[in-house]
Amino acid sequence: MTDRSIADASGASRASGASEAAAASAAEVPAGSAPVVIAIDGPAGSGKSSVSKQVARRLGYGFLDTGAAYRALAWHALEHGVETADAASVLDVLGEFDYAISLDPDVFWVRVGTSDVTAAIREPRVTDAVSGVARVPAVRESVNDLFRALIAASDRAGVVVEGRDITTVVAPDAPVRILLTAAPEVRAARRSAELTTQDAAAVAAALHRRDAKDAAVVDFLTAAPGVTVVDSTDLDFEQTVDAVLGVIHAGVSEQTGARDGR
Numbered sequence: 001m002t003d004r005s006i007a008d009a010s011g012a013s014r015a016s017g018a019s020e021a022a023a024a025s026a027a028e029v030p031a032g033s034a035p036v037v038i039a040i041d042g043p044a045g046s047g048k049s050s051v052s053k054q055v056a057r058r059l060g061y062g063f064l065d066t067g068a069a070y071r072a073l074a075w076h077a078l079e080h081g082v083e084t085a086d087a088a089s090v091l092d093v094l095g096e097f098d099y100a101i102s103l104d105p106d107v108f109w110v111r112v113g114t115s116d117v118t119a120a121i122r123e124p125r126v127t128d129a130v131s132g133v134a135r136v137p138a139v140r141e142s143v144n145d146l147f148r149a150l151i152a153a154s155d156r157a158g159v160v161v162e163g164r165d166i167t168t169v170v171a172p173d174a175p176v177r178i179l180l181t182a183a184p185e186v187r188a189a190r191r192s193a194e195l196t197t198q199d200a201a202a203v204a205a206a207l208h209r210r211d212a213k214d215a216a217v218v219d220f221l222t223a224a225p226g227v228t229v230v231d232s233t234d235l236d237f238e239q240t241v242d243a244v245l246g247v248i249h250a251g252v253s254e255q256t257g258a259r260d261g262r
């Protein structure tokens with residue numbers, strides 16, 4: 001396998017195949033090389049998707065929002081009238097779950113079959129149902145295989161992958177693993193600033209309820225050994241992106257030094 005370093009990342013991106021939308025190409029990635037994975041976990045509203053997307057743009061990397069797969073499956077289950085709290089019923093619809101996602105941070109879409117569900121998977125009914133779907137072990141195994149395949153199929157130099165168990169389960173060997181967090185009240189305030197038509201207290205309660213359900217399945221509130229915490233409580237968006245980029249560059253220098261015997 002050809003090695004890819006962060007240093008070669010800025011220009012390397014070309015999209016092909018069903019899983020990745022078009023992106024400009026500035027440099028070819030050697031055939032057969034695996035993308036560098038930047039693994040980012042964190043609780044709801046911590047900034048995982050917005051920060052990861054911007055980091056991916058800055059590096060010329062792909063961006064994989066893993067929560068979108070769980071949300072899309074919850075949407076698919078609801079479309080089939082399935083009770084999402086019932087694991088057996090969720091597994092029934094998993095078999096015909098035809099999922100596709102763009103890894104291009106500038107052209108983001110999510111599809112189930114021929115339906116573009118990019119917006120629909122953010123609806124409150126889906127957000128309320130998603131934890132039920134995500135707690136089913138067979139679902140997790142199935143989507144984790146899918147994530148690894150999507151990453152491997154990317155022809156960008158790297159992919160920023162965000163979720164809840166990326167640093168621990170999906171890509172525990174990633175060269176850079178980050179837990180992105182912020183104080184619960186700050187996360188709730190940021191989320192309610194987005195959802196201006198909804199009651200702020202209800203938005204905060206829903207966010208904390210979802211974290212509690214999700215944390216019973218995977219631990220994304222404490223950093224696993226080797227995982228670097230970035231706390232954005234007192235950082236603005238651009239400062240958070242810079243902090244994450246700083247961790248990435250430090251992690252890669254360390255790896256390169258170790259590989260070169262420095």
Ligand SMILES: Nc1ncnc2c1ncn2[C@@H]1O[C@H](COP(=O)(O)OP(=O)(O)OP(=O)(O)O)[C@@H](O)[C@H]1O
Pocket residue numbers: 042043044045046047048049050051067190191194232235236237238240
């Ligand atoms: N450091 C920051 N300062 C201010 N706002 C931020 C910061 N980081 C993220 N945000 C904003 O907070 C909101 C939540 O971010 P985002 O949707 O990326 O979180 P998330 O962790 O992906 O959430 P979820 O897991 O619920 O999908 C967004 O409006 C985003 O722009």
Ligand SMILES: Nc1ccn([C@@H]2O[C@H](COP(=O)(O)O)[C@@H](O)[C@H]2O)c(=O)n1
Pocket residue numbers: 044066067068070071130131134162163164165166210214
């Ligand atoms: N690695 C992951 C990612 C997500 N989930 C579940 O999906 C839900 C939606 O995720 P968002 O990041 O879009 O908020 C989340 O609440 C989890 O239930 C997961 O389990 N593992």
